[in-house]
Amino acid sequence: MTPAPEPTLNPTLKPTPGQTVGPFFGFALPYEQGPELVTAGVAGAIRLYGTIRDGAGTPIPDALLEIWQPDADGNIIERPGSLQRDGWTFTGFGRAATARDGSYNFTTIEPGPTAAGAAPFIALTFFARGLLDCLFTRIYLPDHPALQNDPLLTALPPDRRQSMIAIRDDHGLRFDVCLQGEAETVWLAFA
């Protein structure tokens, strides 16, 4: 597996701009088993779930989330089969739409660190009606010793750090998204 090259400093072509996913993606983008990176109940399977809220605290029923993550050992699995899962191959990719109450659910495993000493996290891309372009963030695992050394987290004001760290409970991991307000999720721009 070869990682993508670093972004060029002087790109010759201008990027195509994004646009909102709109309200009517529900018949096109979500797919059967999209949220199931692994089968529920297998060893190591966890629930990754949460609620998406707008600036008034109202749950958002028309949002879409995608995750991309390494396996439990930190290996990046670049294999097809995310759209047509065989039930055995972990591909690292998942897609989930929010339900009427603004909640989403994935079944996955906890990612491992991709390098020694690195803080493990799940990469998240977020789409919604009303959001004019997609947003990126990370879902860090709670209580991991490497969190203290993570360059992104340590550069954040302490009151914003928590928005990128999942909460562990009896089922797995909870990660809520707030688009505005005190608990506004930190979104990333990639240099």
Add this chain to the structure above:
Amino acid sequence: MSASPSQQRILPSQQQISREIGELAAAPARGVPQPLLDYPPYRSSLLRHPTKALRHAVPELIERTAPVFGERDIDAVEADLTIQHSGEPLGERMVVTGRVVDADGRPVRGQLVEIWQANAAGRYLHNHDQHHAPIDPNFTGVGRCLTDDDGQYRFITIKPGPYPWRNHDNAWRPAHIHFSLFGRAFTERLVTQMYFPADPLMPYDPISQSITDPAVLARLIARYDHTLSMPETMTGYRWDIVLSGSRRTAMEPEEDQP
């Protein structure tokens, strides 16, 4: 769709929305390479845009890679939206094709391209789309394909119709096809909309006009290509897509630095 009198009083007028579009087009933010996320003329964005600056991050290894899709995931017939049912869909049959490349012009190969759209009458096959236009029993409006070795995608479909929505009084979306693309890195993920040349509805549309630089917005407009049109069969449109993971800029000064 006919709105009730009370709704018409509540909804802003096109004149009001057009005034807001004009003010923002002339504002200092003009020229940024992406849509403004805080764009009040698109009323649904009011409570759904980040209010704090995006944080700059160096992509980690997982973010410099991307999910892989392959033949296993896609059936070849999914690229032809006109053969998914027993009958012929209504409307202008067309081919939409183009190349997906990176910032250096290199083809982005073997990548998943997903599209979805309204039918020729401007109606989505979605139970929340209840506007007064017919559903076409022979058109779902969903397609998928993988880019080839030259980064090319190719769909056969029906030209979508414009449709009304309730952002403001007499609000109509220009005809468009939604596109979803992956890249070589997760940070290149792109969902966007392809528009058609010389669409008279574009200036009135706050979703497209959220891209305040006309040169940037022009990158979302396909070009009619007569060499793609096929006799007795369909018209042809070409639209190329550039994926680049460094496509974001901060929306405001980073006031929350520690």
